[in-house]
Amino acid sequence: MFDFSNRKIYCIITDRKKGIKMISKPKGTVDLTDKLARTWKYVEEVIDSCMEKYNYNYIRTPIFESTELFHRGIGDSTDIVTKETYDFKDRGDRSITLRPEGTAGVVRSYIENKMYGTHNLPVKVYYNGTMYRYERPGKGRYRELSQYGVEVMGSSDPMMDAEVISLAYNINKMLGLTDTVVHINSLGDKESRDKYREALKEYFKPHLDDLCDDCKERFVKNPLRIIDCKVDSNKDYFKDAPNILDYLNVESKEHFDKVCEYLDLLEVKYEIDPKIVRGLDYYNHTVFELCTLNNNLALGGGGRYNNLVSMLGGPKTPCVGYAVGLDRLVDEIISRDIDNVRDDIDAFIMYVNEDEKKNAIYLANELRMSGFVVETEYTKRSLKSQFKRADYFNSKYLILLNSDDLNEGLITIKNNKTKEEEKIMMEYIIYYFDEHISDDNLSIEADFHNHEEGCDCDE
Numbered sequence: 001m002f003d004f005s006n007r008k009i010y011c012i013i014t015d016r017k018k019g020i021k022m023i024s025k026p027k028g029t030v031d032l033t034d035k036l037a038r039t040w041k042y043v044e045e046v047i048d049s050c051m052e053k054y055n056y057n058y059i060r061t062p063i064f065e066s067t068e069l070f071h072r073g074i075g076d077s078t079d080i081v082t083k084e085t086y087d088f089k090d091r092g093d094r095s096i097t098l099r100p101e102g103t104a105g106v107v108r109s110y111i112e113n114k115m116y117g118t119h120n121l122p123v124k125v126y127y128n129g130t131m132y133r134y135e136r137p138g139k140g141r142y143r144e145l146s147q148y149g150v151e152v153m154g155s156s157d158p159m160m161d162a163e164v165i166s167l168a169y170n171i172n173k174m175l176g177l178t179d180t181v182v183h184i185n186s187l188g189d190k191e192s193r194d195k196y197r198e199a200l201k202e203y204f205k206p207h208l209d210d211l212c213d214d215c216k217e218r219f220v221k222n223p224l225r226i227i228d229c230k231v232d233s234n235k236d237y238f239k240d241a242p243n244i245l246d247y248l249n250v251e252s253k254e255h256f257d258k259v260c261e262y263l264d265l266l267e268v269k270y271e272i273d274p275k276i277v278r279g280l281d282y283y284n285h286t287v288f289e290l291c292t293l294n295n296n297l298a299l300g301g302g303g304r305y306n307n308l309v310s311m312l313g314g315p316k317t318p319c320v321g322y323a324v325g326l327d328r329l330v331d332e333i334i335s336r337d338i339d340n341v342r343d344d345i346d347a348f349i350m351y352v353n354e355d356e357k358k359n360a361i362y363l364a365n366e367l368r369m370s371g372f373v374v375e376t377e378y379t380k381r382s383l384k385s386q387f388k389r390a391d392y393f394n395s396k397y398l399i400l401l402n403s404d405d406l407n408e409g410l411i412t413i414k415n416n417k418t419k420e421e422e423k424i425m426m427e428y429i430i431y432y433f434d435e436h437i438s439d440d441n442l443s444i445e446a447d448f449h450n451h452e453e454g455c456d457c458d459e
């Protein structure tokens with residue numbers, strides 16, 4: 001017979017061995033650490049600085065919104081709303097949804113804050129934040145994802161479409177993704193799209209049984225989305241499917257031609273791709289995706305949406321915008337090793353005793369406040385270990401503090417690359433680093449230069 005008492009003892013032992021259970025991050029989330037985190041910050045800095053030059057204002061809206069906003073905004077026929085949102089009831093029994101994308105919240109804010117009343121159109125804003133989609137996680141695809149995006153409200157001019165597209169393109173270029181190509185298409189206005197929708201229905205009707213289940217539903221709700229179905233689109237009969245560009249009316253065609261003309265002027269590399277319809281219901285006229293040559297996945301995309309503001313209860317306002325997935329963007333930059341992320345520090349200050357330590361504390365503060373990147377010792381390591389730690393940080397210089405020298409006001413500075421070292425007066429350390437480290441600061445000589453007769457300096 002099985003000895004249960006024995007088994008019990010065994011369980012207790014294994015539980016003890018296991019100790020306290022570690023808690024892992026939820027599926028589909030990512031921790032940004034080390035190089036990933038630094039590259040991420042770098043990418044965000046490039047984005048911020050570009051946005052500033054184009055005069056787009058930063059906007060920050062809530063991460064959760066009323067569920068209804070996304071149903072009315074993004075549309076009930078999209079996967080994002082029907083299958084992928086994080087919905088919950090809060091403690092006050094309100095239906096709340098974690099935002100699956102950024103546009104609906106920005107547009108809600110535009111209406112709620114009456115930005116249209118400022119006689120300041122177009123309103124140009126950008127955001128950067130996390131979105132939530134309950135989908136199967138994969139490479140560059142997370143349940144908590146990050147996007148930066150742009151929304152412009154209040155201009156129907158094709159010039160606006162072109163500026164927004166070139167902004168996305170130029171940010172990629174600034175980040176080193178010089179092989180970026182914009183795939184662009186037009187969905188036309190409502191009249192053009194209605195005609196196209198009928199043509200699509202007619203065309204796909206004989207193949208209805210062969211289409212995937214999603215497309216069977218799309219056939220009824222939004223036939224345009226059959227065109228970019230990942231399951232079906234390689235099938236033979238997709239080749240001859242109607243092309244939206246053949247269904248554009250005169251105004252829609254004019255708008256699209258102008259966008260392309262302005263993109264040429266802005267030297268944006270683009271391809272016209274009638275297969276791009278985008279996953280969201282609210283687009284009209286221009287739609288586009290941002291691709292790179294060595295990646296089939298689009299980094300992001302967007303387009304014009306002239307009806308969303310009125311659908312959400314605001315005045316009729318033509319809009320254009322886009323969003324780019326930061327996770328994919330950063331992955332792509334890391335995989336190519338093209339980031340400009342700092343991977344060294346200016347100086348590591350080394351010491352052993354308490355007197356030297358006080359000087360280290362003082363000196364680190366002075367140098368940091370003068371703009372240098374400085375590290376020191378915090379855990380009573382031996383000098384030998386401090387050298388190793390300085391190497392770990394790729395420190396350009398080592399500052400060695402020694403009580404005897406300090407009594408005479410001296411410190412030892414060692415160039416960690418050439419291994420040359422010299423003693424200088426501690427009070428001159430900032431000038432020393434200005435001369436040896438910063439490119440854009442004046443050197444010691446320039447600062448203290450006495451303009452004698454016959455001197456050939458510029459001043």
Ligand SMILES: [Zn+2]
Nearest residue numbers: 212215229232
């Ligand atoms: Zn399909």
